[in-house]
Amino acid sequence: MPDKRLLLLSNSTNLGEGYLEYPQKTIQQFLGNSVKNVLFIPYAGVGLSYNQYTQKVASSFAQIGYQVRGIHAFPNPVEAVLTADAIVIGGGNTFALLNQLYLNKLINPIRKVVANGIPFLGWSAGSNVASPTIKTTNDMPIVEPPSFEALNLVPFQINPHYTESRLPNHGGESRVDRLNEFIELNPGINVVAIPEGDILKIVDNSVKHIGTGPIKVFRRGQKIIEFDPSDNLDFLMD
């Protein structure tokens, strides 16, 4: 059995930088030389067309030598997944994304190819759907998907765009409040909160943290634990 390979990014772009600039080298190292054709899933995009979104991503991937094709351009999306060299899911709205994954019957095909060693790359909503459910997304539920159950490629919940800053003069819940509410109702699962600019790279059962910020792990019944990039995170795959 080939190794499962995932690259899960908190975000596409750091504030003030070019689109997909900060992770570019990491993406190239992750995909390597054998991948030629990358399948891009633009379903999280709302307010721009799937074509526009795919072109934006294709321009960035072209700089590191990969051809990108959007799944919406294939007559048969399931076959597109089953024949892809790599699967890339972009950010946007997590509910819209998961809804389209269900409508196009892609949940099981994606699980299958990832289990067979096809590299999976996601950012923001694309990282959220790699989790067992979308219950730790930051997005507004603008569309109702058939279920909150997601791709379940990793056994923990991801919270992308993690921040501890709060809106000035505002009484609404902070991110920490929200994740504490999640673990209160969902015992027995780790939530991995990844700040912008940081990445998890998973090969088989090894988890590497690429970036500079600490990531934090929330779990019911324990204190929030902070991990630096040098810390071992393999326990997350248990």
Added chain:
Amino acid sequence: MPDKRLLLLSNSTNLGEGYLEYPQKTIQQFLGNSVKNVLFIPYAGVGLSYNQYTQKVASSFAQIGYQVRGIHAFPNPVEAVLTADAIVIGGGNTFALLNQLYLNKLINPIRKVVANGIPFLGWSAGSNVASPTIKTTNDMPIVEPPSFEALNLVPFQINPHYTESRLPNHGGESRVDRLNEFIELNPGINVVAIPEGDILKIVDNSVKHIGTGPIKVFRRGQKIIEFDPSDNLDFLMD
């Protein structure tokens, strides 16, 4: 047919003020002298018990002469709704709240008593569920309710805790981005964005805006419109 009467608050408490302080007089004017026993629905509370939440609300309502009882203290929650003098739904997590409303089979009973003129008061998540759906909540989807369809007491979507400020040095979506994504996928419905400290009072088909901040109305195909408290908002009930 008696008038439908709703008081929909953006939030319970302004930053730095006492609990339920800013709306206290408005609540008293709304409930009036004939209401004695207020039924409180604490289902949005996560991380505090229903008892704790109810006691907190009861202390505040006692100051203006109302007795509050939590719905969880009744052997039959449906009967509690059908015999209440007024229904009050507090804030917290909208998904947890709606889930419990379904589990306890309260959607239709609440609709029925509100249609019969029983006053309805909600804040934050409690205002969200007065909308046709919970698709404009700001909350994290920590629990999966059977449906996003909500009480549908008003024909528009509410976005409580509305703000246009952004987190410093953060690339995630702003509230305006999120509501624009909602209207993109949900044409034909108004979203009423209510800043903290502001209230909508609805009597039959008249809508009054109590507060100082402008409220904004988002709708697909039109510019965001800003309304001051003196503007007529009755069109929202069309």
